[in-house]
Amino acid sequence: MGSSEAETQAQxxxxxxxxxxxxxxATLIDPKILAQPNDFYxxxxxxxxxxYDPKLNMWLVCRYDxxxxxxxxxxxxxxxxxxxxxxxxxxxxxxKQILEREGGGFFPDAIKDDPPAHTRVRRLMERAxxxxxxxxLEPGITRIIVDLVEKLADKAANxxxxxxxxxxxxxxTISVICEQLGISQFNAEKIRGWSGAVTAQIGRxxxxxxxxxxxxxxxxxxxxxxxxxxxxxxxxxxxxxxxxVHARTEDGSKLTxxxxxxxxxxxxxxxxxxxxxxxxxxxxxxxxxxxVAGALREAVEDDRLLNRFVEELLRxxxxxxxxxxxxxxxxxxxxxxxxxxxxxLVMYAxxxxxxxxxxxxxxxxxxxxxxxTHVAFGVxxxxxxxxxxxxxxIKVAAREIARRLGGIQLxxxxxxxxxxxxxxxxxxxxxxLTLLRRSSCLTAQTS
Amino acid sequence: MKITxxxxxxxxxxxxxxxxxxxxMILGRTxxxxxxxxxxxxxxxxxxxxxxxxxxxxxxxxPPDEIESATLxxxxxxxxxxxxxxxxxxxxxxxxxxxxxxxxxG
Ligand code: HEM
Ligand code: FES
Numbered sequence: 001m002g003s004s005e006a007e008t009q010a011q012x013x014x015x016x017x018x019x020x021x022x023x024x025x026a027t028l029i030d031p032k033i034l035a036q037p038n039d040f041y042x043x044x045x046x047x048x049x050x051x052y053d054p055k056l057n058m059w060l061v062c063r064y065d066x067x068x069x070x071x072x073x074x075x076x077x078x079x080x081x082x083x084x085x086x087x088x089x090x091x092x093x094x095x096k097q098i099l100e101r102e103g104g105g106f107f108p109d110a111i112k113d114d115p116p117a118h119t120r121v122r123r124l125m126e127r128a129x130x131x132x133x134x135x136x137l138e139p140g141i142t143r144i145i146v147d148l149v150e151k152l153a154d155k156a157a158n159x160x161x162x163x164x165x166x167x168x169x170x171x172x173t174i175s176v177i178c179e180q181l182g183i184s185q186f187n188a189e190k191i192r193g194w195s196g197a198v199t200a201q202i203g204r205x206x207x208x209x210x211x212x213x214x215x216x217x218x219x220x221x222x223x224x225x226x227x228x229x230x231x232x233x234x235x236x237x238x239x240x241x242x243x244x245v246h247a248r249t250e251d252g253s254k255l256t257x258x259x260x261x262x263x264x265x266x267x268x269x270x271x272x273x274x275x276x277x278x279x280x281x282x283x284x285x286x287x288x289x290x291x292v293a294g295a296l297r298e299a300v301e302d303d304r305l306l307n308r309f310v311e312e313l314l315r316x317x318x319x320x321x322x323x324x325x326x327x328x329x330x331x332x333x334x335x336x337x338x339x340x341x342x343x344x345l346v347m348y349a350x351x352x353x354x355x356x357x358x359x360x361x362x363x364x365x366x367x368x369x370x371x372x373t374h375v376a377f378g379v380x381x382x383x384x385x386x387x388x389x390x391x392x393x394i395k396v397a398a399r400e401i402a403r404r405l406g407g408i409q410l411x412x413x414x415x416x417x418x419x420x421x422x423x424x425x426x427x428x429x430x431x432x433l434t435l436l437r438r439s440s441c442l443t444a445q446t447s
Numbered sequence: 448m449k450i451t452x453x454x455x456x457x458x459x460x461x462x463x464x465x466x467x468x469x470x471x472m473i474l475g476r477t478x479x480x481x482x483x484x485x486x487x488x489x490x491x492x493x494x495x496x497x498x499x500x501x502x503x504x505x506x507x508x509x510p511p512d513e514i515e516s517a518t519l520x521x522x523x524x525x526x527x528x529x530x531x532x533x534x535x536x537x538x539x540x541x542x543x544x545x546x547x548x549x550x551x552x553g
Contacts, residue, residue, distance in 0.1 A: 126488030131514045307517050372494050372521025373553045383486040383493060391492075 020047030027055040028322070028345070028423055029205065035419050037321070037426065038362070041350035050336035056204060056423070058324070058345045059338060064354035064375070066334035067346055071380040074115060076331055077344060079382055082324035083112040085343050086202045091211045095201075098212070103219030104226050110259040111266050115381060120249050121259065125385050128180075128240060134388040137180075142396050144175045149400045153437040161411045164431035166192075169279035173272045176393055181267060182239020183228060194221035195272045196420075198265070202324065203422025225264045229257070240267065271386045277319035277427040278390065279397050284417070284428060285317065285364075286401070287408045292364050299366065300402040308366045310394045314352075315374035316364055321349045321426045323378075349426065351375040406438040448538060450474060452498075453548040455482035467540055471547065472496035472533035482549035489534035491515055494522045496533035497550035504545050505529050508536060522553035 023043060027033075033040045044051045044062040051060045061067055070077045088095035099106045110121045148168055156162045174188045197217035200206045206214060228241055236242040244260050255263070285292045299305035322345040327338045338344070352374045353361045377384035384390070401408075410417075411432035420427040448465040452475055465474050475483030475496070487493035491514055500508045508531060511519060515535050519526055530550065536542075 123488065126490055129492075130487075130490035131492045131518060135514055304517065304520055307520065311521055369524025370522065370553045372518070380484075380486060387487065388490060388492040 023048045023051065025054060026051065027053050028060060029053075029055050031421070034421070034423070034426070035417075037349065038353055041347065041353055045350060045354060050334045050338070053345070056345065058343045059336075060322070060345050060347050060350075061333065062347045062350040062354075063334055064351040064357040067348065067351040067375055068379055069333065070325060070344065070346055071375075071378060071382070074118075074381050076328060077325040078114050078328050079112055079118070079325055080114045081326035081328065082344060083109065083202070085326060086204065086324040088201045088211060088215075089204055091208055094208075095211055095215050098215040099219060099222070102216070103222040104261070105222070105258065107222070107258045107262040107265070109266055110255075110262045111385075118381065120251060120253075121255070121263070122381065122385075123250050124244075124247055124255070125263065128243075129386055129389045131388040134392050137389070138392060138396065140179065141176055141392055142400070144179070145172060145393075145396045145400050146404075148172050148175075149397075149404050153405060153435070156433070156435045157437075159434055161432050161434055164283040164433045165276065165280045165428055166430065168283070169276040169431075170272070172279060172397065173275040173393060176275075176389070177268060177271050180239070180389075181228075181241050181264065182232075182237055183241075190220075191268065191272070193217050194224075195269050197221070198269045199273050199422065199424060202424045203420075205421040205423070221265065221268070222261060225261055225268075229260055229264065267386075270384075271390065273425060273427060274319045275386075275390045275393050277425055278314060278317075278394050280428040280431055281317040281319065282313060282394060282398055282401070283408065283431060283433060284410075285313070287410045287433060288414055289364065293408075295364060295366055296398055296402050300399055305366060306395055306399060307391070308371060309398060310391050311371045311374070312364055312366055312368065313394065313398075314376040314391075315358065315368075315371065316352070316362070317426075318349045318352050318374070318376040319425050319427065320376065320378075322347050322423050345423065346378075348375045348378065404438050405435050407434070407436040409434050448540070448543040450538070450542070450544075451546040452480045452483070453546070454480055455549050455551055465538055467538050469538055470534050471498065471536040471538065471545075474538065475533055475549070480549065482552065483533060485534060487534075491518055491532060491535055494518050494532065494553065497522060497525070497553075498531055498533050498536075498547040499527055499550055500529045500531055501546040501548070502529060504542070504547075507541055508545070511535065522550075525550050525553050 041062055049063045049066060053060050061070055096106045148171060152162055152168050170192050171188045174191050178186050194217050197214035200214050229245055232242045232245050236246055241264055244263055247255055296309055299309045325344045325346055327342040330340045331338050355361050377387045411434050418429045420429050449463050450465045451459055451461045453459050460480055462478050470489055472483060472485045472489055476485045484495035486495045511531055515532050519530050
């Protein structure tokens, strides 16, 4: 279906506007573009929607419809091959050797596979975070978040500057996922380092020195995971690592040890930086866009609006920017012929900004009728497994921030905010803020 | 059990050997019903299994719960009073003969 649709499109709008020569050298890996990418996305959507990026040696897929075409055809556009070609790009062999030598082994990501192998693992993982199960986690998540909001307010007393990312967003997501996995003793700073080291492998912006430092961190992470698994092999507990260790897939088989290591690693990593990025974005927009702060104040006691607030935040400021796929055969996409083996970067963030799908995309609008069709979590068989959990974390964070904090302001000019050097996500590196505790004025208001 | 889907392309597909206990989404997906995608695997979080229940079946099928309503609300442009998510409808003998129309994708 995908390619014939693309062909019809190519016929109905011939070369006009395609392959705009002024865009020939345009590359995503320009720090200015990585920080503020929306103009770049718009130019590519209009002038070269499936753009060959010479520096990345990848094809950037920028239009909403083309993104959905790619994601709905996981056989033609392989996640496995796209991911492998991205992973530790440029240094893969050395990276792998380090992990084999010091990290207990090289464990390919079992979830980053193609159907049917993917389906076997995926069915097992899907059960973990259904919307109904996540709802039962709300009280526990609320406890973690209230505690962190209160601590943040304490630290911010007397106009002291706090960091919304390292002192709030990151410890928040780490606490939540560790509780789910059953990791009771953890060092949040360490896990933060491990997460960054893994996500850097798909970021395309690490030097060889950085790769070696990251590989060392990943070894530490894997050794930690292996110890956690070993403890549960003999003594199962009521937690997700135990579930994975002892799980049976639909075909009745057990997961291999290597699969379990890779899946625990995926759960620790996939949900950390992404959700923390979303919560960092939340604080950033509350500090810089008064109309969004106003929208949250109106939504906070209305569950339906609050859900919509979270969804629109994910649409307008998607944490994941671009992930890789690979064309396993020559194929036409959005008017461009991709060669067999073309390495593709699916630009989720551009899809969410596409005005053919979302009218006036830069407007923060809680009333969009098609809000649920944004692609921040992807689409199709690889759609994010943790979506319901991530939404819950963001929702409770938004609610407790709105109830307990006020006067959130950036402590530096917005232009000075820096982003992590990666094509995979758009993540604020550090977010210096000043803020006030609201509880005193709240009691004054309600009494 | 017999279940009929009116697919997004308008063509009807009737499945004669549906089994109680499975969900309408799994049934549709297994039989390649156009428009039943089930991206989240039945987790009630993606709305890609959205159907309109034929009015005469609405009472038997019942209304969505709060969590399902929240997910349906994300595709409010194609929402109707008889909207349900297929993954939240577990087939039971009383639903033998059920007829639903697959909703367009928001
Ligand atoms: C706001 C937070 C999050 C965002 C924006 C996000 C986004 C994404 C995206 C875009 C994909 C890839 C879809 C594709 O391949 O096309 C994905 C996959 C995945 N996510 Fe998330 N994610 C978030 C939170 C989480 C959480 C909390 C978890 C786990 C607890 C998680 C676990 C996963 C896993 C395991 C996959 C791989 C699924 C597969 O390939 O079948 N994510 N996510
Ligand atoms: S399959 Fe995702 S909501 Fe039904």
